[in-house]
Amino acid sequence: MLAAVRIQAEDFSQNEEVDALKAGSKCMGGIATFIGCARDFSEGREVSQIGFEAYGSMALAEMKKLRSEAIERFGLLDARIVHRVTTVQAGDNIVFIAAGAEHRAAAFDACRWMIDELKQRVPIWKKEITPQGEAWVTPHP
């Protein structure tokens, strides 16, 4: 069974992640998922690839903390967070978040909260590679 929180270069399968989430409890009535993927444009420029870099040990520890906090805060039955750290092409998956709860409201709220917090708290950086050159991304709100 894959760990609930991971940083990896390879792609993930949403179906496998959701199956793993559901395997933990038959009380789960709602699952909300978020997938972040690579756009082929940014601020009017064509983007061909996006490269990621992480402070791996700290990023993984922070993601585990984030999952635990989400479970506690929203009363989730389980949650999963997977972030790819590699170079991806336009359209590729980057990040997967899933929140499983007895009811949908907690699942939706927790899913949104986790991706918002991840962007603020987890030491990962992205660099856009365009035909004109490369540039580190300034965070979006």
Added chain:
Amino acid sequence: MIKVLFFGPVADRVQMRETQVEFTPGMTLHDIIAHLGMQYPGVFSIVSFFAVNQNQVHDKQMALQDNDEVAFMAKFSGG
């Protein structure tokens, strides 16, 4: 020694990913910032976060211990 790590945009600016600073008793995070700030003028303008031993630190007067790992990080942009 204090191990100092740089990532992403900060690593690009200092053109390295890791360096070491000799530890002296009583040394603080601020001392490391001052030391590296002289070597790499302007680098700290893009540093938004500091970490010591993988924990984010807000108090620059925090005392360091020998063999600590310090990281200087720009704003995160994962996800």
